[in-house]
Amino acid sequence: MSTDPISRIEYLARALKAPRIKDVAQRLSERAREESWTYEEYLDAVLSVEVSQREASGTQLRIRAAGFPMRKSIEDFNFEHQPSLPHSTMAHLGMGSYLATGSNVVLLGPPGVGKTHLAIGLGIKACGLGYRVLFATATAWVTRLSEAQQRGRLQAELSRLRRYGLLVIDEVGYIPFEQEAANLFFQLVSSRYEYSSLILTSNLPFARWGDVFGDQVVAAAMVDRIVHHAEVITLKGSSYRLKDSKVPLLIPPVREPTDAEDPTSRGQR
Numbered sequence: 001m002s003t004d005p006i007s008r009i010e011y012l013a014r015a016l017k018a019p020r021i022k023d024v025a026q027r028l029s030e031r032a033r034e035e036s037w038t039y040e041e042y043l044d045a046v047l048s049v050e051v052s053q054r055e056a057s058g059t060q061l062r063i064r065a066a067g068f069p070m071r072k073s074i075e076d077f078n079f080e081h082q083p084s085l086p087h088s089t090m091a092h093l094g095m096g097s098y099l100a101t102g103s104n105v106v107l108l109g110p111p112g113v114g115k116t117h118l119a120i121g122l123g124i125k126a127c128g129l130g131y132r133v134l135f136a137t138a139t140a141w142v143t144r145l146s147e148a149q150q151r152g153r154l155q156a157e158l159s160r161l162r163r164y165g166l167l168v169i170d171e172v173g174y175i176p177f178e179q180e181a182a183n184l185f186f187q188l189v190s191s192r193y194e195y196s197s198l199i200l201t202s203n204l205p206f207a208r209w210g211d212v213f214g215d216q217v218v219a220a221a222m223v224d225r226i227v228h229h230a231e232v233i234t235l236k237g238s239s240y241r242l243k244d245s246k247v248p249l250l251i252p253p254v255r256e257p258t259d260a261e262d263p264t265s266r267g268q269r
């Protein structure tokens, strides 16, 4: 085997499965000589490159595996268009302390106000923090669970999903559930309670979730578990999709309810 240090480093970096060390070791050693770094400073610089690139590629892998329907970030959300949501609330959620305690985030509001956008933005932040994330619509979650149930593997699937720090359930309420589906959904919520986080989005206030789940008692028990540890955010206003639209609206914009009329507005902290 070669005794030339550069070839040795190449060989050792391959053996460690740390290919970037090979790429940066020589380049950084030249800089280290020019700038008189200590041995420790040099080793720190070389290892930092490997670790930060590993973390970045881990984040990218988690983002790809999460199944987001599109890439949206908190940074490209226009908070001026959504004065009901303070930027600081999202910035705080983006830091992810809710994930450590298995708390939830619920985004409520009419179509087009940015619920899915913010859910994806928070999901991407969670990936960056090292959490595994899965995104799907409520209907897709139910399909997935009912397939597991048919194979006699519902409990196994629920415990597998508990290994994900965050599940995003988009569009609760667009399509009402059959009783069986409502039951599966309830089991999903229960299996994560106080353990790992959910982000849910819905166009309906909690008071109308009974209609979605076809059963007021099941819906109440579920909402109870979801909001026990949750940040509930109620978005208001008109659809962002129609913001710059020149097409006259076929449906007149709905008058915004006052806080006194809106049963969800008290939930916002």
Ligand code: ADP
Pocket: 072, 076, 077, 078, 079, 081, 082, 109, 110, 111, 112, 113, 114, 115, 116, 117, 118, 201, 240, 241
């Ligand atoms: P919802 O899920 O509430 O129906 P979406 O999140 O799908 O709405 O938003 C619809 C479109 O408008 C998306 O392309 C989203 O990125 C964009 N959008 C909505 N609100 C904002 C906002 N405040 N700033 C920037 N883009 C927004």
Ligand code: MG
Pocket: 115, 116, 117, 170, 171, 201
């Ligand atoms: Mg949406």
